[in-house]
Amino acid sequence: MTQPIxxxxxxxxxxxxxxxxxxxxxxxxxxxIHAIVGENGAGKSTLMNVLFGMPVxxxxxxxxxRIVLEGRxxxxxxxxxxxxxxxxxxxxxxxxxxxxxxxENIKLNREPTRPNxxxxxAGRKLESLDRQRIGADARAALDTVGLGVDEWxxxxxxxxxxxxxxxxxxxxxxxxxxxxxxxxxxxxLAESEATELLRVMKALAAKGLGILFITHRLxxxxxxxxxxxxxxxxxxxxxxxxxxxxxxxxxxxxxGRAAIVxxxxxxxxxPGGPPAxxxxxLHVEMPGEEVHGLSFTLQKGEVLGxxxxxxxxxxxxxxGLMGLFPARGAVLKDxxxxxxxxPRAAIDAGLAFVSEDRRGxxxxxxxxxxxxxxxxxxxxxxxxxxxxxxxxxxxxxSGGIRRHAREMIQRLDIRCTGPRQHVRRLSGGNQQKVCLAxxxxxxxxxxxxxxxxxxxxxxxKERVLDLLRALNREKGMTLLVTSSExxxxxxxxxxxxxxxxxxxxAVLAPEASDREFGLAMxxxxxxSAAHGG
Amino acid sequence: MVVEAAAPAExxxxxxxxxxxxxxxxxxxxxxxxxxxxxFGIAVATHMDLRGLITDSLxxxxxxxxLVLALLPAIQGGLGLNFGLPIGIVCGLVxxxxxxNAGMAGWPALGLTALIGAALAVPAGIGYGWLLNRTRGQxxxxxxxxxxxxxxxxxxxxxxxxxxxxxxVWAIGxxxxxxxxxxxxxxxxLLDKLWSxxxxxxxxxxxxxxxxxxxxxxVGLFFRTxxxxxxxxxxxxxxxxxxxxxSDERTRVQATVFSTVLAAVGIVVFCQxxxxxxxxxxxxxxxxPAVACLLIGGATVSRASLTHVVVGTLLFQSILxxxxxxxxxxxxxxxxxxxxxxxxxxxxxxALTRRGER
Numbered sequence: 001m002t003q004p005i006x007x008x009x010x011x012x013x014x015x016x017x018x019x020x021x022x023x024x025x026x027x028x029x030x031x032x033i034h035a036i037v038g039e040n041g042a043g044k045s046t047l048m049n050v051l052f053g054m055p056v057x058x059x060x061x062x063x064x065x066r067i068v069l070e071g072r073x074x075x076x077x078x079x080x081x082x083x084x085x086x087x088x089x090x091x092x093x094x095x096x097x098x099x100x101x102x103x104e105n106i107k108l109n110r111e112p113t114r115p116n117x118x119x120x121x122a123g124r125k126l127e128s129l130d131r132q133r134i135g136a137d138a139r140a141a142l143d144t145v146g147l148g149v150d151e152w153x154x155x156x157x158x159x160x161x162x163x164x165x166x167x168x169x170x171x172x173x174x175x176x177x178x179x180x181x182x183x184x185x186x187x188x189l190a191e192s193e194a195t196e197l198l199r200v201m202k203a204l205a206a207k208g209l210g211i212l213f214i215t216h217r218l219x220x221x222x223x224x225x226x227x228x229x230x231x232x233x234x235x236x237x238x239x240x241x242x243x244x245x246x247x248x249x250x251x252x253x254x255x256g257r258a259a260i261v262x263x264x265x266x267x268x269x270x271p272g273g274p275p276a277x278x279x280x281x282l283h284v285e286m287p288g289e290e291v292h293g294l295s296f297t298l299q300k301g302e303v304l305g306x307x308x309x310x311x312x313x314x315x316x317x318x319x320g321l322m323g324l325f326p327a328r329g330a331v332l333k334d335x336x337x338x339x340x341x342x343p344r345a346a347i348d349a350g351l352a353f354v355s356e357d358r359r360g361x362x363x364x365x366x367x368x369x370x371x372x373x374x375x376x377x378x379x380x381x382x383x384x385x386x387x388x389x390x391x392x393x394x395x396x397x398s399g400g401i402r403r404h405a406r407e408m409i410q411r412l413d414i415r416c417t418g419p420r421q422h423v424r425r426l427s428g429g430n431q432q433k434v435c436l437a438x439x440x441x442x443x444x445x446x447x448x449x450x451x452x453x454x455x456x457x458x459x460x461k462e463r464v465l466d467l468l469r470a471l472n473r474e475k476g477m478t479l480l481v482t483s484s485e486x487x488x489x490x491x492x493x494x495x496x497x498x499x500x501x502x503x504x505x506a507v508l509a510p511e512a513s514d515r516e517f518g519l520a521m522x523x524x525x526x527x528s529a530a531h532g533g
Numbered sequence: 534m535v536v537e538a539a540a541p542a543e544x545x546x547x548x549x550x551x552x553x554x555x556x557x558x559x560x561x562x563x564x565x566x567x568x569x570x571x572x573f574g575i576a577v578a579t580h581m582d583l584r585g586l587i588t589d590s591l592x593x594x595x596x597x598x599x600l601v602l603a604l605l606p607a608i609q610g611g612l613g614l615n616f617g618l619p620i621g622i623v624c625g626l627v628x629x630x631x632x633x634n635a636g637m638a639g640w641p642a643l644g645l646t647a648l649i650g651a652a653l654a655v656p657a658g659i660g661y662g663w664l665l666n667r668t669r670g671q672x673x674x675x676x677x678x679x680x681x682x683x684x685x686x687x688x689x690x691x692x693x694x695x696x697x698x699x700x701x702v703w704a705i706g707x708x709x710x711x712x713x714x715x716x717x718x719x720x721x722x723l724l725d726k727l728w729s730x731x732x733x734x735x736x737x738x739x740x741x742x743x744x745x746x747x748x749x750x751x752v753g754l755f756f757r758t759x760x761x762x763x764x765x766x767x768x769x770x771x772x773x774x775x776x777x778x779x780s781d782e783r784t785r786v787q788a789t790v791f792s793t794v795l796a797a798v799g800i801v802v803f804c805q806x807x808x809x810x811x812x813x814x815x816x817x818x819x820x821x822p823a824v825a826c827l828l829i830g831g832a833t834v835s836r837a838s839l840t841h842v843v844v845g846t847l848l849f850q851s852i853l854x855x856x857x858x859x860x861x862x863x864x865x866x867x868x869x870x871x872x873x874x875x876x877x878x879x880x881x882x883x884a885l886t887r888r889g890e891r
Contacts, residue, residue, distance in 0.1 A: 392758065
């Protein structure tokens with residue numbers, strides 16, 4: 001067997017006390033495509049950051065383990081060192097200059113030049129550009145990737161798919177390129193372009209390059225990969241050959257875990273009446289998490305889980321219902337139509353939301369804990385205001401806000417120095433509790449919670465899940481829990497709906513097997529009547 | 534032994550607190566404060582009329598305070614420093630001319646002028662806010678240019694406006710407003726003299742100071758109401774605000790209107806105290822000293838408080854008042870204007886370099 005281009009030996013990385021890579025080893029051989037698959041948070045991007053020597057790695061204490069490139073151990077201090085050593089990266093977001101031509105973009109900063117009188121005096125920086133060779137090199141690179149556009153066309157105005165290919169052409173043109181990394185390259189491409197891209201990847205591998213392919217589109221992996229490494233929670237959980245592997249099997253490996261079955265999920269009597277939420281044909285334009293015609297029913301008093309692989313729209317559903325991203329479709333709340341695209345209407349209808357984007361949407365980082373907890377209720381419910389004639393000009397009841405905050409801090413065990421501490425200073429788990437406290441302060445009858453335990457440590461996870469369970473069992477709150485972690489859905493949900501390509505794929509009981517969940521997430525399990533509800 | 538061992542630690546602790554306090558006060562404010570004290574020191578040493586200087590300083594603080602305060606709602610609303618202050622100022626000036634033209638005088642005239650100014654500032658502020666929402670991220674530049682454009686546009690208005698009171702229009706030709714209109718006999722220094730009293734030879738412009746204090750209290754109270762909280766929340770995290778059902782486009786317009794209205798009332802109070810209404814290009818550069826005041830007070834582009842307004846106005850206006858007589862005493866020449874420009878624009882530059890800090 002040939003010597004691998006790239007070997008990783010037991011690579012570890014931790015941010016603060018959070019271990020995100022727990023000893024990852026893999027090898028990429030020349031002429032092969034090595035796919036790395038894993039859910040969000042599995043450690044894929046951290047692994048790439050380590051490989052490329054990104055500043056974020058060094059600033060947080062470096063990494064453990066060894067990286068061996070063509071038999072030589074390397075430790076890159078910056079992305080440019082990595083590139084000089086022959087690593088190329090095709091980015092998710094394009095790094096191209098719109099005003100320059102295709103050829104100029106491909107050869108940027110590596111232009112072939114000719115000496116001229118001025119450069120003989122003043123140095124190489126002033127040599128003239130060899131436009132003919134720029135054109136020829138660019139042409140050759142474009143032909144390799146099978147893109148037929150004129151190399152002198154301006155970049156601006158080209159379709160998005162073409163930009164992706166120009167990006168690849170640039171990496172291909174680098175003469176020392178040994179290993180190309182494709183980071184979710186098909187995320188922005190149309191079906192036919194994606195197929196073309198996969199063909200190009202195979203062609204490049206055939207030329208002897210090594211390719212590291214990061215994706216969560218499993219059908220693509222099966223189509224092109226020679227080897228598959230599955231990451232989960234920073235660990236390699238499986239190495240597979242594409243022969244014999246199925247989408248369902250890989251999905252199972254990505255999300256599967258020893259089943260945790262909640263002890264108290266005996267058959268419970270639900271209050272009945274019209275469902276809390278009846279969603280029909282919901283479409284949500286949330287970039288990366290689009291929903292295309294999702295329908296489901298949330299019964300009063302139940303805990304419904306929304307699961308599915310990243311990018312399939314499970315995250316988009318709650319965001320669309322709450323009016324945070326453009327949505328259309330028919331939604332009934334307690335039998336009455338819910339106005340979409342209007343967050344206030346959703347709150348007024350008795351919904352509350354704990355966002356998956358805690359830092360972006362969930363908190364006001366530079367405000368106090370007490371204000372974070374009270375704010376939405378002040379805005380939407382006119383709570384915590386002193387009496388006054390005009391609602392908008394009523395003064396805040398700082399005593400009431402303080403008392404309520406103290407109560408919540410005690411009830412949810414929020415670790416902080418006091419109600420006046422800024423939320424930025426709290427740990428992730430405690431920030432999440434502040435978000436939950438805020439949602440609870442709204443006194444909703446239905447709570448939508450997305451990724452309740454993302455980025456928080458194990459102990460805090462358990463407490464957050466306990467709290468959700470208590471809200472449902474003791475306060476009778478209806479919950480829609482969206483999560484990438486199947487285990488936590490199984491621990492607290494009555495039913496779990498699996499979303500695939502923006503639609504409902506199956507509704508499963510929490511006791512359903514890993515295999516069934518895997519198949520459903522891969523879109524290969526039809527709506528199962530046996531477990532559905 | 535124990536006592537000796539504790540002493541250095543205690544000293545280190547005291548040093549740390551001192552450093553903390555220094556940081557709290559801020560180096561620029563410290564330097565300017567020391568400079569101001571030095572100026573007063575020179576004034577005393579050269580036997581100048583200290584009482585007169587303090588009287589003038591107080592007067593200028595009271596006169597300019599509202600215009601500085603007008604910047605506060607804009608910063609709270611996340612619009613940065615409102616260089617578009619002249620938009621509100623022009624509204625106030627139109628109000629002045631309207632009541633003067635009608636020949637009104639005394640308290641009713643002053644009150645009505647302020648009301649008309651505020652009323653005009655509301656639609657102006659809405660339009661300005663609308664524009665700022667369409668040029669997100671460049672509020673300060675857009676404000677500056679819009680201010681310039683409005684002042685220039687109004688210069689044409691002043692020449693064409695249908696005002697006929699012979700006290701206001703040019704004596705020759707009978708058309709077009711004069712550049713400076715006197716308020717003598719109308720409401721000249723009305724607030725300044727209200728309940729004014731001398732203390733140790735310094736006369737206090739009680740009425741104007743009270744108006745400034747009341748306005749500060751009102752602004753402070755406003756930001757403790759639901760509406761004020763809404764504006765601050767939308768500034769702090771627009772996506773959070775949207776999830777709470779707040780439209781940050783609306784809160785930004787509200788903040789702009791509030792700022793513009795304060796500027797309109799502020800210029801009426803200013804004219805009352807100054808005794809003249811200055812038209813044409815006079816409002817062109819009025820935002821800059823106000824901005825400098827606020828920044829010297831310790832505000833940044835994204836954070837400001839009432840303390841910053843008061844402290845900044847005191848420091849900056851006192852320096853302007855004291856520097857002129859003192860420098861002419863010491864170096865036989867007038868560098869006040871130069872010093873003012875250096876301090877004013879230096880402060881603005883300094884604040885812009887610290888953009889994004891909190």
